[in-house]
Amino acid sequence: MIAFRLEAGGATGPRAGVLITPHGEVPTPAFMPVGTQATVKTLTPAELRAIGARIILANAYHLYLRPGAERVAAFGGLHHFMAWSGPILTDSGGFQVFSLGGLRTVTDTGVVFRSHIDGSLHELTPEHMVRVQELLGADIIMAFDECPPAEADRDTARAATERTHRWAERCIAAHTTAASLFPICQGGMFADLRRASARFIAELGQPGCAIGGLSVGESKTLTWPLLEASIAELPTSKPRYLMGVGSPEDLIEGVARGVDLFDCVLPTRLARNGALFTPDGRVNIRNARFATLDAPLDPACDCPTCRTFSAGYLHHLFRCEELLAYRLATLHNLRFLLRLMEEMRAAILAGRFTSFAADFRARYRIVDEAVRLEQRARYAARRGRAADTPAAPA
Numbered sequence: 006m007i008a009f010r011l012e013a014g015g016a017t018g019p020r021a022g023v024l025i026t027p028h029g030e031v032p033t034p035a036f037m038p039v040g041t042q043a044t045v046k047t048l049t050p051a052e053l054r055a056i057g058a059r060i061i062l063a064n065a066y067h068l069y070l071r072p073g074a075e076r077v078a079a080f081g082g083l084h085h086f087m088a089w090s091g092p093i094l095t096d097s098g099g100f101q102v103f104s105l106g107g108l109r110t111v112t113d114t115g116v117v118f119r120s121h122i123d124g125s126l127h128e129l130t131p132e133h134m135v136r137v138q139e140l141l142g143a144d145i146i147m148a149f150d151e152c153p154p155a156e157a158d159r160d161t162a163r164a165a166t167e168r169t170h171r172w173a174e175r176c177i178a179a180h181t182t183a184a185s186l187f188p189i190c191q192g193g194m195f196a197d198l199r200r201a202s203a204r205f206i207a208e209l210g211q212p213g214c215a216i217g218g219l220s221v222g223e224s225k226t227l228t229w230p231l232l233e234a235s236i237a238e239l240p241t242s243k244p245r246y247l248m249g250v251g252s253p254e255d256l257i258e259g260v261a262r263g264v265d266l267f268d269c270v271l272p273t274r275l276a277r278n279g280a281l282f283t284p285d286g287r288v289n290i291r292n293a294r295f296a297t298l299d300a301p302l303d304p305a306c307d308c309p310t311c312r313t314f315s316a317g318y319l320h321h322l323f324r325c326e327e328l329l330a331y332r333l334a335t336l337h338n339l340r341f342l343l344r345l346m347e348e349m350r351a352a353i354l355a356g357r358f359t360s361f362a363a364d365f366r367a368r369y370r371i372v373d374e375a376v377r378l379e380q381r382a383r384y385a386a387r388r389g390r391a392a393d394t395p396a397a398p399a
Contacts, residue, residue, distance in 0.1 A: 007145060007185040007212050009244045009265075013353050016241040017233075017263050021353040024060070024244055024265070026092040026144040027183070028084065031059045032350055033244065034260045036251065036342045037094060037268040042067045043077070043087040046273050047332040048339075050089045056308060056336060057343040059091055062268045065137050065146075066098025069129075070120055074140035082142025094268070095143040097134045097176075099150040099189070100217070100249065111151060113168060131175040139182045147215060148176040150189040155222040162193025166202050169217075173209060187246060189217040194227055196234040203238035214239050215246040216264075220255070225374065229258055236263045253282055253345055254371045257362050260349050272342055276334035279323045282341040286370030290334070295320040308340035309333075 007026045014020025024031040038045045038053060041064045045053055053061065063083055068074060080086040083093050102109055102116050109118030115130030131149040138146035149172050153165040173188040180186050190206040192199030206214050216235045219228050232247065239245055244265040250256070251269020259267060272282070279290045283303050288295075290302070301311035302319065310319070310333040322330035352361035 006183055007244075009213070009242065011242065013356075014263070017236060019260050019349070019353045019358040020263055020265065021350050022244070022265060024092075026060075026185075028090060028092045028144055029059065031092060032347075033265040034256075034346055034349055034353075035059060035266055036256065036346050037062045037266060038339055039064075039268055039270045039273065040087065040089075041270070042071065043083060045335075045339075046277070047335045050087065052309075052336065053089075053339075054091070056340040057347065058339070060094060060266075061089060061091070062094045062096060063087075063141065063143065064098060064101065065095045065134060065141060066101040066129075068095075068141060069098065069134075069137050070122055070127075074137040078140040078142065082140075084142060092145070093143040094145040094246075094266075095138045095141055095147065096248070096268075097138065097147040097149045098129070099134075099147075100152050102129060103152045111168075113171065115149075131172040132179040135176050135179045135186070139180075139184060143184055145213065146180075146184045146186050148173040148186060148188040150191060150217055152191065152218050152221065153193045155194060157193050159193070159195055159198075162191075162195055162198055166191040166193065166198055170202070170205050173206065177209060177211065185212045187211060187213040187215045189215040189248070190235055190239075191218045192231070192235070193218060194223055194231065196231055199231055199234040200238050203235045207238060207240050211243075213244040213246060215248055217248045219247065220250045220269075225255075225258075228255075229262065232259065232262055232264070251342065252371075253342065254366070254369060256342065256345060257349070257365055260353075261358070261362055272338040273335050276338040277331045279330075279334065281319075281334055282338050284368055287372060290316065290319050291323050292320075302337065303341075306337065306341065307344070308337045310337040310340075 009022055009024055011022040022033045024033055037060050038058050040061045043063055077086050102118055105118050109116050115128055117128045119126055134149040150169040151165040153162045169191045188206045188209050188211055190202040192202040246266040247259050247264040249269055250259055250267050251271040256267055280287050281290050295316045298316040300315055302316040303311050352358040
């Protein structure tokens with residue numbers, strides 16, 4: 006089981022603490038790199054530890070499909086299978102299943118869906134996904150939930166939220182191991198539903214609480230008031246995990262409102278596409294202006310990439326599509342976020358988070374809202390096309 010020690014802050018606003026797990030302690034606030042299929046793409050566990058990662062996330066849906074939870078268990082669980090000695094959190098796969106769109110059918114029993122890999126038919130229930138995660142052997146496991154889309158109307162959001170509550174109770178009843186189970190609050194884009202869901206989840210008495218269904222395509226002007234509505238009803242003494250949020254500016258806003266844990270594939274996905282974080286905002290390393298720059302991308306960055314290579318060299322690797330490009334870019338983006346979390350924690354403990362956040366916001370240029378939503382829609386469309394045409398069985 007986990008424990009949580011709050012060191013600064015309280016019910017709302019920025020807070021610092023320590024998450025204590027069977028595989029080590031995690032200073033919070035913390036960002037969890039995503040190892041969807043038991044690997045953070047392009048990086049080894051030693052590289053992750055070297056850049057400051059203390060906890061990682063793996064996805065139960067993907068590991069259930071390949072190689073199968075039973076096979077991972079036969080290897081001694083995820084920690085041995087992927088040679089990661091630190092804490093692991095597994096997402097139940099609820100978001101992945103519900104992103105399958107026309108490939109799945111939802112009932113109160115669970116979800117029937119076709120694999121995005123080979124089109125094979127599967128049925129997942131709350132009890133089944135708890136068993137999958139117990140076989141994987143994570144320190145923290147998530148309840149199976151229904152994540153309504155951002156455009157869901159009130160009735161649809163309410164129905165999904167009520168089903169999430171019933172499934173959370175079933176997950177708790179099915180849970181049999183020492184792993185800590187976090188239920189997830191939902192509520193769609195409706196503040197009153199979010200408050201009610203957070204109250205329900207808090208009353209379940211589990212060791213932590215997750216906040217789902219945000220950063221799913223809604224405007225940021227909606228995201229932060231809805232997050233505040235959820236947090237207002239969650240226990241002060243337990244860790245709060247905001248699911249699927251990972252841009253630098255969003256981490257600042259989440260910590261400012263009292264979030265302790267984050268995860269997102271964004272930094273690694275952006276890295277593989279040549280989009281790199283800097284203190285002034287995101288840049289495209291393929292841009293011609295970097296071709297002759299014989300200096301680190303960010304002279305102040307302590308990541309292995311910036312300590313060793315020039316921006317001009319990174320530009321060359323991406324233009325030639327060399328595999329090393331993806332690894333170096335991923336090291337940089339993850340270290341940028343992990344260092345940002347370290348700096349926020351230090352600022353909270355020193356009582357200067359407000360000025361730290363103001364300085365960050367003043368300097369960091371964020372992606373235009375319309376561009377961000379367009380990029381998300383294009384990515385969702387690509388995933389939808391891929392899901393509609395599953396790969397042939399091997």
